[in-house]
Amino acid sequence: MRQQSGAILLAAFKGPRxxxxxxxxxxxxxxxxxxxxxxxxxxxAGYAALTALRPGRGYAQRxxxxxxxxGRAWRVMLGQ
Numbered sequence: 001m002r003q004q005s006g007a008i009l010l011a012a013f014k015g016p017r018x019x020x021x022x023x024x025x026x027x028x029x030x031x032x033x034x035x036x037x038x039x040x041x042x043x044x045a046g047y048a049a050l051t052a053l054r055p056g057r058g059y060a061q062r063x064x065x066x067x068x069x070x071g072r073a074w075r076v077m078l079g080q
Contacts, residue, residue, distance in 0.1 A: 013076040033077035040070035 013036070020032045047063035 013073050017076060033073070036073045037070060037077060040066050040073055044070060
C-alpha cells in the first residue's frame with residue numbers, strides 16, 4: 001500500500017470536522033476535537049500496552065501509527 005501525502009491525511013480529519021462545525025457551530029468544536037485527540041491517545045496507549053504484553057505481533061507499528069494520527073488531529077485542532 002502506498003503512503004499517502006500529509007495533505008490527504010489531514011483532509012481525512014478536516015472533512016468530518018468541517019461537517020461537525022456546519023451542523024453544530026463553532027462553539028462545540030472543542031468537544032469534537034477533544035474526543036478525536038483523546039481517542040487516538042487511548043488507541044496509542046492500548047497498542048503500546050499490547051506491545052509490552054505480546055511482542056512481535058505488530059502492535060508496535062499500530063501504536064506508532066496511532067501516535068502519528070493523534071499528532072495530525074492535534075495539528076488540525078490547533079489550525080496548523
